[in-house]
Amino acid sequence: MNERKNIKRFLKILLKNSKGIMLIYFIIMLSISVLGLFQPQLIKRILDDAIKGSNIKLLIKLAILYGLISLITAMLNIILQYMYSKMQKKVSINLKMNILKHISKLSGNYFTNIKTGNILSTIENDIYTIESFGVDVLFSLIIDIFTAVMALFFLIKMESSLLILVVLLQFILMFSQFKFNKIISERISEIRNKAGNISNIIEEYISNIMNVVITKSVFKFFKNYIHKEKSIIKKFVKLDVIISCNSSWGRFLGSLITILIYGYGGYKIINKEMTFGELIAFQQYVGMFIGPCMEIINANTKIQRTSVSINRVFNIMDEPITIKQDNKGKRCTDAFKGNISFNEVSFSYNKGNKILDKINLKFENGKATALVGASGCGKTTIIELLYRPWDTDEGNIIIDGIPLKEYNLKSIRKEISIVTQDLLLFDDTIINNLTLEKNKDRNYVEDLCKKAGIYDFILNLPQGFDTIVGERGVKLSGGQKQRIAIVRAILSNSKIIIFDEATSALDNISQKEISENMKEFLKDKTVIEIAHRLSSIKDADVIYVIHKGKAVEKWNFEELVEKKGYYYRFLKEQSMDSDADSIA
Numbered sequence: 001m002n003e004r005k006n007i008k009r010f011l012k013i014l015l016k017n018s019k020g021i022m023l024i025y026f027i028i029m030l031s032i033s034v035l036g037l038f039q040p041q042l043i044k045r046i047l048d049d050a051i052k053g054s055n056i057k058l059l060i061k062l063a064i065l066y067g068l069i070s071l072i073t074a075m076l077n078i079i080l081q082y083m084y085s086k087m088q089k090k091v092s093i094n095l096k097m098n099i100l101k102h103i104s105k106l107s108g109n110y111f112t113n114i115k116t117g118n119i120l121s122t123i124e125n126d127i128y129t130i131e132s133f134g135v136d137v138l139f140s141l142i143i144d145i146f147t148a149v150m151a152l153f154f155l156i157k158m159e160s161s162l163l164i165l166v167v168l169l170q171f172i173l174m175f176s177q178f179k180f181n182k183i184i185s186e187r188i189s190e191i192r193n194k195a196g197n198i199s200n201i202i203e204e205y206i207s208n209i210m211n212v213v214i215t216k217s218v219f220k221f222f223k224n225y226i227h228k229e230k231s232i233i234k235k236f237v238k239l240d241v242i243i244s245c246n247s248s249w250g251r252f253l254g255s256l257i258t259i260l261i262y263g264y265g266g267y268k269i270i271n272k273e274m275t276f277g278e279l280i281a282f283q284q285y286v287g288m289f290i291g292p293c294m295e296i297i298n299a300n301t302k303i304q305r306t307s308v309s310i311n312r313v314f315n316i317m318d319e320p321i322t323i324k325q326d327n328k329g330k331r332c333t334d335a336f337k338g339n340i341s342f343n344e345v346s347f348s349y350n351k352g353n354k355i356l357d358k359i360n361l362k363f364e365n366g367k368a369t370a371l372v373g374a375s376g377c378g379k380t381t382i383i384e385l386l387y388r389p390w391d392t393d394e395g396n397i398i399i400d401g402i403p404l405k406e407y408n409l410k411s412i413r414k415e416i417s418i419v420t421q422d423l424l425l426f427d428d429t430i431i432n433n434l435t436l437e438k439n440k441d442r443n444y445v446e447d448l449c450k451k452a453g454i455y456d457f458i459l460n461l462p463q464g465f466d467t468i469v470g471e472r473g474v475k476l477s478g479g480q481k482q483r484i485a486i487v488r489a490i491l492s493n494s495k496i497i498i499f500d501e502a503t504s505a506l507d508n509i510s511q512k513e514i515s516e517n518m519k520e521f522l523k524d525k526t527v528i529e530i531a532h533r534l535s536s537i538k539d540a541d542v543i544y545v546i547h548k549g550k551a552v553e554k555w556n557f558e559e560l561v562e563k564k565g566y567y568y569r570f571l572k573e574q575s576m577d578s579d580a581d582s583i584a
């Protein structure tokens with residue numbers, strides 16, 4: 001039931017996007033079919049009237065007409081193919097964009113529970129399967145029915161007793177095809193599910209290749225991979241054997257039909273009950289009848305197979321958007337300051353395991369607030385609650401006096417920039433990576449780069465700011481990436497800037513220098529810093545120490561060192577920060 005509903009939904013999307021072009025496509029298909037139905041009649045006249053009557057003039061006339069029809073059909077087919085390719089790609093890009101847009105709105109829960117390989121497999125394989133569905137299957141189905149009915153009409157007119165025998169064999173052929181196709185499509189969908197799992201393994205391997213090599217887990221990976229591939233190979237072989245049985249059986253019945261036509265038709269010619277032209281035309285119409293009938297049967301399998309893929313696409317597109325905007329989502333205006341307060345906020349990823357427990361925090365505009373605490377205490381989680389891949393379980397987050405949930409999601413996310421340890425570096429030029437292709441004053445960008453200590457490095461690259469970095473281009477060190485990330489965040493003009501272990505790859509001197517230089521750019525921002533090193537938070541106006549889901553201490557830097565509170569002692573005990581001693 002759901003499958004039918006999804007097919008209808010898909011067809012609606014299809015028609016909405018290319019109604020006009022589809023109508024033209026349909027008319028051309030119909031014209032090709034009508035022209036094809038004329039050709040056996042011409043052959044009959046060539047054989048029975050022109051050749052038998054030794055009429056050369058008529059022979060030339062009919063041959064030219066036949067050639068002309070073939071030429072027009074060929075040209076129409078080229079136009080059809082062109083339109084078909086265009087429509088197909090349009091459909092697939094549309095679907096891919098819809099999926100990608102939708103998943104950008106989904107909550108963190110979705111990505112925790114789903115395997116990326118499955119999404120990739122849907123985007124690559126399932127959309128490939130359905131991109132041709134509308135034009136290839138549905139239109140062909142209508143034309144096939146039309147052609148089969150017309151061919152049947154001519155066949156009945158020509159020789160109905162022979163037709164009964166042909167139809168009988170044809171019926172057996174169709175029935176067996178139907179059964180075979182059902183088995184084949186079940187097997188294919190089973191294989192496709194397994195292929196999704198294999199994609200997951202490969203995706204995991206490639207995205208963690210260095211880790212796999214360093215941890216010497218290549219062998220473990222291959223063992224797992226080969227085991228999965230072996231189980232799928234067996235299924236592939238079985239599928240190929242079934243497909244081969246199907247086509248051999250079809251060919252056998254096809255030859256039976258041919259010999260039946262020539263045997264019975266020949267007998268009728270000998271008895272002068274049929275002409276040679278009629279026999280050839282009859283045989284051609286049988287072809288025009290059988291071909292579309294087989295296609296109609298195959299269409300059923302294609303529809304079933306495609307509906308599995310359509311379902312998978314809609315499963316992603318129907319994934320509910322759980323992150324809602326209350327009161328239609330207020331936009332951040334020019335007056336947006338970014339004064340944030342967490343009021344009694346509790347949060348857990350999995351029920352019963354509270355990560356934050358009635359925590360109270362304040363992040364003010366124009367101030368730098370640091371979050372410190374042991375690894376896993378929930379610092380990153382606090383930050384994530386701001387841009388809402390998740391929502392709080394209890395309590396609320398207020399920004400500039402308005403509950404966070406009342407802000408337009410896109411608008412509030414625009415006001416938050418995060419500088420993390422892993423910069424998302426696009427396979428593009430340095431300048432585009434810095435500005436994210438937004439219009440920025442070049443002098444301002446260069447000035448920022450100088451202050452972030454990356455300018456000289458960029459100038460020394462082969463094409464300076466236009467050098468390609470990323471996967472296909474120049475590789476950057478951890479520190480260089482972090483400097484780029486800092487410049488990018490400041491260029492984004494967001495009011496709230498978060499540094500999540502942002503300078504971990506920089507030495508103390510570089511870090512101090514950058515912090516000093518960036519002060520002027522950050523003076524009207526709400527700065528939040530997460531750090532493990534005391535030196536990284538030296539300039540913070542407020543430091544919160546997070547422990548067991550609560551903010552257990554709130555100091556400025558001098559107080560933190562002087563009072564030698566929980567976090568200070570923690571760092572010393574763990575020997576995590578040599579600064580602790582030197583500062584003390």
Ligand SMILES: Nc1ncnc2c1ncn2[C@@H]1O[C@H](COP(=O)(O)OP(=O)(O)OP(=O)(O)O)[C@@H](O)[C@H]1O
Nearest residue numbers: 108112349350355374375376377378379380381382
């Ligand atoms: N997506 C998730 N699903 C379930 N649990 C998660 C998820 N993300 C984080 N956690 C858990 O929540 C806790 C807090 O994680 P979080 O990343 O906020 O800590 P952190 O203080 O930033 O740690 P670190 O300093 O090591 O980066 C950890 O126990 C972590 O295992």
